[in-house]
Amino acid sequence: MRVKPLAAPVEVEPPRSGEDASDCVACATPDDAYIWISERWRVRAMDRPTGLPMVLILECRSHLDLGDLPNLLAAELGVMTVRLERAIRSLDGVARVHVNRWGDGSAHLHLWFLARPYGRLQLRGTFLSLWDDILPVIPEQQWRENLALVAAWLAGFGGEAIAEPPHIQWEAPSTITYSPAANSNEPSPSTPEEEDQRPATLGDIESAKTDSTPPPTIAAESGAIDKPTAQPQATT
Numbered sequence: 361m362r363v364k365p366l367a368a369p370v371e372v373e374p375p376r377s378g379e380d381a382s383d384c385v386a387c388a389t390p391d392d393a394y395i396w397i398s399e400r401w402r403v404r405a406m407d408r409p410t411g412l413p414m415v416l417i418l419e420c421r422s423h424l425d426l427g428d429l430p431n432l433l434a435a436e437l438g439v440m441t442v443r444l445e446r447a448i449r450s451l452d453g454v455a456r457v458h459v460n461r462w463g464d465g466s467a468h469l470h471l472w473f474l475a476r477p478y479g480r481l482q483l484r485g486t487f488l489s490l491w492d493d494i495l496p497v498i499p500e501q502q503w504r505e506n507l508a509l510v511a512a513w514l515a516g517f518g519g520e521a522i523a524e525p526p527h528i529q530w531e532a533p534s535t536i537t538y539s540p541a542a543n544s545n546e547p548s549p550s551t552p553e554e555e556d557q558r559p560a561t562l563g564d565i566e567s568a569k570t571d572s573t574p575p576p577t578i579a580a581e582s583g584a585i586d587k588p589t590a591q592p593q594a595t596t
């Protein structure tokens with residue numbers, strides 16, 4: 361490992377992505393790509409689960425950067441920031457929510473919310489976004505449940521939740537094929553509690569992929585639906 365040499369400063373910085381509203385990705389992205397939307401704000405997730413329990417981006421609908429916000433949007437940004445922090449911190453296994461605005465890549469205002477896993481003291485501080493690329497990816501089911509919980513939490517105050525709890529049907533035994541070799545390595549099917557646990561290593565994720573998952577129960581399904589509607593009221 362060698363320290364990267366410091367490059368000379370450029371005379372003129374290159375334009376950021378979407379500097380012109382006509383080719384701005386955020387402005388061109390439809391609402392259904394977001395997990396929650398309102399009249400003036402939208403929240404989106406990454407396109408797939410990553411290493412942290414939750415990574416979300418808050419955007420205003422208007423093509424503005426942070427310093428350009430009129431007072432109404434500036435005030436709402438404060439409210440939205442607090443609301444999102446609470447929603448993400450309420451998720452199981454989240455100790456802290458880092459809030460970042462870098463603004464070096466895209467011109468359209470976007471605030472990052474990164475959940476630090478509970479107990480992972482090594483992840484404290486400025487390197488959390490880099491750890492997101494290094495850590496084992498969290499299970500997709502858990503990620504989708506977390507997205508639905510946050511979306512429902514926000515919708516409890518207004519706007520519309522787009523993310524839904526995962527449809528459990530795709531796990532039904534009739535729609536899934538397991539390799540017999542993979543199953544023979546498993547002494548017994550894992551319990552729902554075990555499924556909820558975050559893997560400690562990449563190996564755990566690989567084995568989880570080939571696990572035989574018990575068919576969903578009514579209790580599990582209604583629990584996933586009840587939780588989001590109950591939680592927003594708890595904060596008012």
Ligand SMILES: [Zn+2]
Pocket residue numbers: 378381384385386387388422423424468
């Ligand atoms: Zn834009």
